């Protein structure tokens with residue numbers, strides 16, 4: 001029953017790559033249980049983590065970063081529960097974060113013992129500020145840490161051959177790093193890992209979003225064009241939302257060549273959050289690209305995220321907020337009513353002011369129109385027709401909506417469907 005709004009035709013010359021639209025969905029990696037969790041006032045307990053895990057699996061994520069087990073005992077215990085209780089479907093790969101220190105890498109492998117598929121994710125920071133002010137190291141020192149990290153990950157992987165291992169390297173603060181250096185470090189890490197024969201992901205973070213999303217996309221494109229190993233690697237991005245453009249940066253990065261996107265459900269994560277996978281996935285969906293995630297029960301997603309994070313969802317959050325399929329102004333209501341009455345089930349979605357059919361997210365049309373002092377005749381007649389089967393002549397639409405508006409002004413708020421009926425009944429039917 002899915003109905004897509006046709007992709008707008010943008011008359012830019014036919015460019016293949018980098019592209020000006022997204023035609024295939026990227027790989028998704030949820031970092032709710034790691035980046036999202038580390039940013040909570042009260043981190044999730046094992047029960048909450050399990051509830052989030054079950055939801056992520058149900059939604060269709062096949063790559064899930066589950067924590068930083070070498071740094072946190074609850075994260076270690078959680079990974080053990082997943083493995084020992086056999087909760088990881090065969091098509092799902094778990095990912096753990098670690099720094100490039102041997103004892104932490106060893107502990108990460110201990111946590112992962114018995115996993116079928118796993119990604120060991122090593123990061124170290126590469127930007128000038130971090131190099132000079134935090135670590136007191138030059139470029140050589142920073143790249144040695146990363147290369148040594150790859151060596152250890154490779155050595156420990158050989159000792160646990162029952163697992164299908166992948167390696168992920170993140171030059172943390174990539175977007176604030178000299179791009180030539182980011183490529184140099186990553187290429188050195190890839191060269192170190194390559195003879196293992198196992199897959200490698202290079203994850204490019206906008207650890208702090210500090211430029212507009214097109215600049216980040218240019219950096220990703222430059223990376224893809226200049227690494228010696230483009231064909232041998234998966235290029236991933238990990239964007240944050242400090243300038244409010246985390247999703248835009250993720251989307252432009254995919255257009256610029258990235259294969260994979262890390263983010264969280266509804267955008268939890270450090271500071272202003274990680275990029276919101278729900279929004280990006282629904283943006284793809286609304287343009288006719290199957291995001292490969294089942295987001296049809298938005299209320300369940302919100303309930304689990306709010307339970308696990310204790311952060312209430314903003315009512316205007318894209319696609320998910322309580323108010324996003326409502327229209328308060330009369331002209332919007334009128335346009336929606338006309339479009340809904342003409343919308344055929346088997347044609348692309350073409351309803352003004354509603355980017356998608358709310359039913360595709362488990363929402364219903366009933367909530368679309370609310371009547372307050374800003375509403376015009378269209379809204380009131382829609383309620384009377386939709387909820388009570390009354391088709392009014394034009395003069396009565398105008399008359400009834402004036403009466404309802406006067407009531408809305410009187411009470412300075414919303415007039416419910418039942419109140420509209422009572423007013424209509426008292427005024428026109430009882431007299």
Ligand code: KIV
Pocket residue numbers: 035097123170172173203205206207208238240
């Ligand atoms: O934001 C970041 O850079 C991170 C890395 C660990 C990937 O979370």
Ligand code: ZN
Pocket residue numbers: 035205207238240270274
């Ligand atoms: Zn992050």
